[in-house]
Amino acid sequence: MATKAEARARIQEAYHDIGGPVFSAAEFTFTKVFIDYKGWDAIPDEGDIAISELAEKIAGSQELVDRIVTFFFAAKTLANPAPGRVAHTEKSRAYKSDQPTAWLYVHMFNNVFRSFAQVPTFFAKHGLSSPESVNFTPLGLAHGYEDKPAYEIIVADKAVHKGFNEALRSIGGMYSLRGVYDFGWLREPLAAENESQRPALVDVGGSHGLALCDAVRNNRFIPAERMVLFDLPQVIENTKKNHLNEDLQKMQLVGGSMFEPLPEPIHGALIYQFRRVFNDFPDQDVVRALRNVRKVAAPDTRVLVIEELLSEKRLPMNVVLDVCLLCAAGRRRNAAMYSKLAESAGFRLNGEFQHVNSQFDDFSVLEFVVT
Numbered sequence: 539m540a541t542k543a544e545a546r547a548r549i550q551e552a553y554h555d556i557g558g559p560v561f562s563a564a565e566f567t568f569t570k571v572f573i574d575y576k577g578w579d580a581i582p583d584e585g586d587i588a589i590s591e592l593a594e595k596i597a598g599s600q601e602l603v604d605r606i607v608t609f610f611f612a613a614k615t616l617a618n619p620a621p622g623r624v625a626h627t628e629k630s631r632a633y634k635s636d637q638p639t640a641w642l643y644v645h646m647f648n649n650v651f652r653s654f655a656q657v658p659t660f661f662a663k664h665g666l667s668s669p670e671s672v673n674f675t676p677l678g679l680a681h682g683y684e685d686k687p688a689y690e691i692i693v694a695d696k697a698v699h700k701g702f703n704e705a706l707r708s709i710g711g712m713y714s715l716r717g718v719y720d721f722g723w724l725r726e727p728l729a730a731e732n733e734s735q736r737p738a739l740v741d742v743g744g745s746h747g748l749a750l751c752d753a754v755r756n757n758r759f760i761p762a763e764r765m766v767l768f769d770l771p772q773v774i775e776n777t778k779k780n781h782l783n784e785d786l787q788k789m790q791l792v793g794g795s796m797f798e799p800l801p802e803p804i805h806g807a808l809i810y811q812f813r814r815v816f817n818d819f820p821d822q823d824v825v826r827a828l829r830n831v832r833k834v835a836a837p838d839t840r841v842l843v844i845e846e847l848l849s850e851k852r853l854p855m856n857v858v859l860d861v862c863l864l865c866a867a868g869r870r871r872n873a874a875m876y877s878k879l880a881e882s883a884g885f886r887l888n889g890e891f892q893h894v895n896s897q898f899d900d901f902s903v904l905e906f907v908v909t
């Protein structure tokens with residue numbers, strides 16, 4: 539029998555083991571709360587502020603704000619220069635509105651953190667295997683839906699959709715294809731077929747058109763008029779309303795779904811590109827979308843899949859994002875996995891172009907041609 543002291547030591551150890559994860563979960567939660575209530579913005583950039591004044595600024599009770607701020611002192615997220623006063627640290631400044639970290643927090647909290655809590659329930663209902671359909675996901679359960687596509691859930695909730703969009707926008711710049719993929723081969727067919735006006739580049743799931751703007755800025759020989767932004771109708775409406783810059787105004791913006799027969803204006807394009815789309819979908823949907831492209835492809839059409847791939851090195855950030863994607867029935871894949879899916883849709887891998895930059899944001903361009 540363990541002595542009382544031994545039992546106590548064991549319990550202390552157990553608390554210690556669980557303390558780290560619980561602390562991180564609390565930090566995630568209350569950081570998101572302070573983002574929502576603009577608590578981070580209410581603290582002056584330089585100098586400090588009384589906790590009571592901070593509570594007033596964010597319309598919170600002083601008692602609660604004091605508890606949360608005390609927690610942030612322990613987390614070393616906020617500094618406590620004098621009793622009852624609070625100041626920013628380097629870490630907390632990144633949570634101010636419109637900073638990329640803040641948007642990623644909102645997106646990750648809404649769509650991943652909340653979903654993680656539903657993963658055990660999901661497995662209990664559907665069995666211990668990866669979600670096979672976007673209709674039945676831990677993300678769905680987290681948002682109160684038993685049977686609804688993950689994207690529809692995100693788009694239907696204004697706050698969640700804004701968090702998702704802004705997170706995408708804030709990190710979109712790092713996926714520039716400049717120096718990674720050479721669009722030079724388009725010069726010839728574009729010149730030869732000037733009359734036909736077939737689309738040069740269709741960005742499927744192109745959202746705000748960041749990828750197309752990057753392509754046109756770096757390849758002025760591709761006429762913006764022959765670029766097509768294709769995404770769900772609500773997303774296209776949002777882009778038209780909020781994000782139209784000079785280049786996008788010249789492009790064609792077409793609403794629809796990659797799972798429905800693709801509309802006439804986007805048939806026969808030189809390139810169909812899927813940037814950061816397929817990671818969000820299970821295998822069967824990737825094949826469905828590629829088959830739809832195959833049906834309208836020309837013999838010289840190329841398909842670009844631009845994604846962060848599953849790394850053989852099992853880097854922590856790479857692998858953790860794979861289990862994040864699991865919550866929405868998505869997954870990270872390597873080139874061989876994509877190749878297999880593309881082959882069953884009538885394409886073969888023609889090249890892989892890598893962007894290797896750091897431990898987590900490496901992405902590849904997989905180029906496929908029709909078989």
Ligand SMILES: C[S@@+](CC[C@H](N)C(=O)[O-])C[C@H]1O[C@@H](n2cnc3c(N)ncnc32)[C@H](O)[C@@H]1O
Pocket residue numbers: 689706710713742743744745746748749768769770773794795796797812813814815818
């Ligand atoms: C992670 S975002 C990537 C956006 C953009 N390609 C980028 O790299 O910034 C995935 C995009 O796929 C779009 N999408 C989801 N389901 C779709 C469907 N069935 N048809 C077309 N686009 C879809 C979403 O609306 C969203 O814009």
